[in-house]
Amino acid sequence: MSIDTAPLIGILGAYGRVGAAAARFLAAEGGYRLRIGGRSADRAWRFTRTLGDRAEAAVVDARDSQSLMHFTRGCAAILDCSGTAFSLRGRVRAAVLAAGVHYVGMTDDGGSRTPTGPCSAVLFTGLSGTLAGWVPRWLADGLDSATRFSGWWGGLGAIPSHTAVSCLLAKRRAVDLPGDEHPQDRGTCDGEGPRDEVALPVPQAFASPTAPPAQAVAVRRVLPEELRQQAYLLRLEEASWHEVLKGPGVPAFLDRFALRGPAAGDGGALMAAARELAKASLRDAAGSSPYQVLYGTLEGLAADGTPVRRNALLHCTDVTGLVGVIASITVHEVTRGRVPSGVHVMAATLPPGDTADWILRHLPRATARTTEVPTGEPGTTTAPPAARRPG
Structure with missing residues (x-):
């Protein structure tokens, strides 16, 4: 798969501890382009340089609907490691799904679990x-x-x-x-x-x-x-x-x-x-x-x-790494179309054996x-x- 045609995954809070771990694991797996997002352009750019030529940096504020819409454009899925999901009570998830993009949230945003639209949403529940x-x-x-x-x-x-x-x-x-x-x-x-x-x-x-x-x-x-x-x-x-x-x-x-x-x-x-x-x-x-x-x-x-x-x-x-593996394999499954539309808890979407394989590959x-x-x-x-x- 060429760089231009590989699915694009946008990561909110990508230079934080969990986001950075997930981004590194996805980059190591290959087959994706990554959009590294956060409120600091300098931190996003410095981290992006460590991931190779399939990653790009972008400034995004998840609390700003216009900024989030611009960040989401062209993405197959959004991995939300920003930590703002609960304080915004599901608005980030709703905006991503409304744009026709799959959503994986590393915070349970406390919002409704009623399915809406054709895309998948997966929530980390601890x-x-x-x-x-x-x-x-x-x-x-x-x-x-x-x-x-x-x-x-x-x-x-x-x-x-x-x-x-x-x-x-x-x-x-x-x-x-x-x-x-x-x-x-x-x-x-x-x-x-x-x-x-x-x-x-x-x-x-x-x-x-x-x-x-x-x-x-x-x-x-x-x-x-x-x-x-x-x-x-x-x-x-x-x-x-x-x-x-x-x-x-x-x-x-x-x-x-x-x-x-x-x-x-x-x-x-x-x-x-x-x-x-x-x-x-x-x-x-x-x-x-x-x-x-x-x-x-x-x-x-x-x-x-x-x-x-x-x-x-x-x-x-590596406790943070374990959460990062769970985040990365979940967005991998979502992007590959293996998670049905609707709202799911992460435990129900993790592939049984492949999750263990990812843990062994990425966690020394x-x-x-x-x-x-x-x-x-x-x-x-x-x-x-x-x-x-x-x-």
């Missing part, structure tokens, strides 16, 4: 929920059916303020579940109740060699919106998700937010809460190297009817692998989706 919705699909790829899923996610690292907005919005949509009575207990799809502090044995994969020995660990059992959706689509009988929060700042903040968080329509207060969460994460991560760990288990039947258990392990030390020292063992249990069948809708 790292925990996105991984909770992707990893069951990764594990289920190629299975005849699946029955039970259990996942653990956590780590350390500073949370950017605009990413924290998506995290807090996701908390409002998640179902908090009681703590497990025993480590072997599994969470059911229809369980619901107040959150308890639990003392579960954390999988060894979550141990950090750089973390202080006395560092607090809080384990929360939740059912994110994204996992509820996949539990329904995969016809799971049981699904659970544990967040391993290294503290004390982030767990304490989330407790306060759950009890006295701002009203859903109070955008200013939510942005202030997101900044407070970002500061808490920065304090918790002080003195430790950042990392993210995901461990998941899925039980089901292989294509030949053999009962199997699949395990997944994802580990990386990352681990992303699955293993499978036969369980020796009798095969089981799952009920129709309507009989077992979770949540």
Whole structure:
């Protein structure tokens, strides 16, 4: 594909941490022209020079409709890493879709998810929920059916303020579940109740060699919106998700937010809460190297009817890079026409195996692998989706 005919992807906030990571990964993949956008012409130009001859710089202010319209012209898709989406309450997304261009937002803008027009819009709803919705699909790829899923996610690292907005919005949509009575207990799809502090044995994969020995660990059992959706689509009988929060700042903040968080329509207060969460994460991560760990288990039947258990392990030390990979492969899928029209959460659009491949290609020292063992249990069948809708 020549430079002139390659699809053009416009990136808002392209020289920020997540935007820059996504731009570098897309440039490394090839097959695209990139329009690097931001309010600083100097910063956009300096970053563009590092990406090669398929990138161009442009000044854009996402809050100015004329500026945004000019930036969008000629693009196949817009990747919005600007962090202004929520404060503008969906106006950026609406303007991009009205121009006949696909939209990928790295902040949940809090706007309507009602489909409008022929283009696709994909929203990042926080790292925990996105991984909770992707990893069951990764594990289920190629299975005849699946029955039970259990996942653990956590780590350390500073949370950017605009990413924290998506995290807090996701908390409002998640179902908090009681703590497990025993480590072997599994969470059911229809369980619901107040959150308890639990003392579960954390999988060894979550141990950090750089973390202080006395560092607090809080384990929360939740059912994110994204996992509820996949539990329904995969016809799971049981699904659970544990967040391993290294503290004390982030767990304490989330407790306060759950009890006295701002009203859903109070955008200013939510942005202030997101900044407070970002500061808490920065304090918790002080003195430790950042990392993210995901461990998941899925039980089901292989294509030949053999009962199997699949395990997944994802580990990386570049937290921003992980979000950048998720952003870049999502806009890749959208641009290639693999995402239907309408509004989607990112977890439902990530390709199961290809996402792991992108992580390994672009993140040094990352681990992303699955293993499978036969369980020796009798095969089981799952009920129709309507009989077992979770949540």
